[in-house]
Amino acid sequence: MPKRERQRQLEVSLEQNPFLTDEELSKQFNVSVQTIRLDRLECGIPELRERLKTVAARTIDAEVKSLQSDEVIGDIIDIELDKRAVSIFDVTDDHVFRRSGITRGHHLFAQANSLAVAVLDDDLALTVTSDLHFLKPVRSGDRVIARAIVDKERSNDKRTFVDVISTVENETVFTGEFQMYQTTDHSRRELR
């Protein structure tokens, strides 16, 4: 096998499995450990321990991210409890259908639904029913702005209606009407 080809395959191997030591690689390619080291040097591939460090750091990062996004999908940029709220959600390649590049519906729903939960000044609001309209396809790179408004007219002490409108560059891409169930007693809450 020529040198170039070996180095190309080396990069592929390590991308798939960053846990391989130089010795394991040398057996895989039937060359000496030193050759592997020179190859890594030429390709700028760091040693095993460094590779694991960066992979592990990526985990920690991802875990922090998924934790924060567990609370609210998207970043809340403005909120007036029990009245209205606004959140921003930046769509990336992770959120879209591979073939079409169009955002999967559940991400838009998640942003809207978690905003509806957040806008209610309640220990715990649950969604009871919702009516959704996906109006225009959203793509990777789009910045979705969701605006939630609590509909006081239709709400009573146990049921609250929240309307969410999501836009991309001022064009409405999604609307949702959420009927929420609130667990805490409003009369009690006044006393807090």
Place this chain on the structure above:
Amino acid sequence: MPKRERQRQLEVSLEQNPFLTDEELSKQFNVSVQTIRLDRLECGIPELRERLKTVAARTIDAEVKSLQSDEVIGDIIDIELDKRAVSIFDVTDDHVFRRSGITRGHHLFAQANSLAVAVLDDDLALTVTSDLHFLKPVRSGDRVIARAIVDKERSNDKRTFVDVISTVENETVFTGEFQMYQTTDHSRRELR
């Protein structure tokens, strides 16, 4: 600081930041490196390099998982294209509200919506509208079974209706009606 307390804090520190070496820890607790080593031994905490290995392995695992779950939320266990499909979704602590332990609505939606997409034998089906009912709270540990049925009666060549009913132990916890938009031309597809 007593030994017990130091060991407790050691575990906390390493859980937060597995990248700390024995030397860094010894400075943090103002004891010798050897003491840290003995503490780790007593607590069964592996060395830095081993810790990074497991953290890195967790990443790889998580990345594979998130990739597969990108396609469909939940595992499809039965499917008859353009007719019906069934998927299973096991709820974990990651899917629930911390305070109440009740599953966040968007996970139930994601399972149902991605099943509705999957059941349609189409290159790309998009959700246009949907009407959701969250009937009973779902908790960590519950196994949610979603059944999607394509409603042929109401469907035409450009609009397809899919009804999804999700149950936990035979009790309906969620229902969703999805109106889907299909991009490919059905008449052409017959020829494939």
Place this chain on the structure above:
DNA sequence: ACTGGTATTAGTACCAAGTGCTAATCCGGA
């Protein structure tokens, strides 16, 4: 046939972050 350049291999010294072990020291209580 000789020379040059590239590729490969071998070997050495050294490093970080350890394990495993022994020995010394400290400190408090019966």
Place this chain on the structure above:
DNA sequence: TCCGGATTAGCACTTGGTACTAATACCAGT
């Protein structure tokens, strides 16, 4: 005062490397 747990120190050894030097192999050009 002596005992025992806690702590510290020191040394040999391990892994998986880096950095460097030297030797060898092979192929092309002249």
